[in-house]
Amino acid sequence: MRHSPTARTRPAVALTLAVLAVAALPACGASAAKGAEAPDVKLPPVGADWDYQIGGAYPPPKGVEIVARDRADDPAPGLYNVCYVNAFQTQPDEKWPSRLLLHDTKGEVVGDPEWDGESVLDITTAAKREEAAERVGAWFESCADKGFDAVEPDNLDTFTRWPDLLTADQATAYVSLLSKRAHELGLAIAQKNTGPLAARRAKTGLDFAVVEECGRYDECGEFAKAYQDRVVVVEYEDKGMAKACDGFGDRLSVVRRDVDVSTPDDDGYVREVC
Numbered sequence: 001m002r003h004s005p006t007a008r009t010r011p012a013v014a015l016t017l018a019v020l021a022v023a024a025l026p027a028c029g030a031s032a033a034k035g036a037e038a039p040d041v042k043l044p045p046v047g048a049d050w051d052y053q054i055g056g057a058y059p060p061p062k063g064v065e066i067v068a069r070d071r072a073d074d075p076a077p078g079l080y081n082v083c084y085v086n087a088f089q090t091q092p093d094e095k096w097p098s099r100l101l102l103h104d105t106k107g108e109v110v111g112d113p114e115w116d117g118e119s120v121l122d123i124t125t126a127a128k129r130e131e132a133a134e135r136v137g138a139w140f141e142s143c144a145d146k147g148f149d150a151v152e153p154d155n156l157d158t159f160t161r162w163p164d165l166l167t168a169d170q171a172t173a174y175v176s177l178l179s180k181r182a183h184e185l186g187l188a189i190a191q192k193n194t195g196p197l198a199a200r201r202a203k204t205g206l207d208f209a210v211v212e213e214c215g216r217y218d219e220c221g222e223f224a225k226a227y228q229d230r231v232v233v234v235e236y237e238d239k240g241m242a243k244a245c246d247g248f249g250d251r252l253s254v255v256r257r258d259v260d261v262s263t264p265d266d267d268g269y270v271r272e273v274c
Contacts, residue, residue: 092117215244
């Protein structure tokens, strides 16, 4: 599960990401600017109050219209519900075949050092992408059966953290398969972080964005442009929250949560809005 400041793209890969963004623009053309929403899915309301509950479900605060929850939880009645799915890495309790786990040059499975028990999926070939998407698609189906309106496939930015093993093109191809499956199920699908890939929206088929700390990292504008303000933002620090609210609080859905995305019963619980 990826929901802390350490999850964000680091300055060390900033130059690579900038090059990706420039390279992707010509391929997208006017179609991305006009939007690429699937016609038969329900999209989240623009600028609505929202809550990020992927650390545990609880009754949404008054006025909330959008809620994101883990796929193991149920949606909040009467609201727009986003289903969190770890789609590019494994969860500790999941069983994946070795052939679908990324291996390094020494033949060792690549694990995420920030999240104990998570391994990176191998999306380096079309066949592996298809098989992984089939497994993740079954979770999407469960989200749809529960009544969620959309899915949030996490760790799209994995390629930026292992650039010697994964590429932006592979991530684009894989998430496009996830978009197709989501749309077949009547679900909208969100881009999670990874600003440079917003320019590839026409290829990815993504409908809106769920973004961590775009205020802190000065990324809100690129997501707002790519998705016509259909962006929900979570900040974890005071300064990032202030920047997001000052620049985009009247346009985007912005909430501040604690890093652990805890519930109100926890001592560290934080939730603030602009």
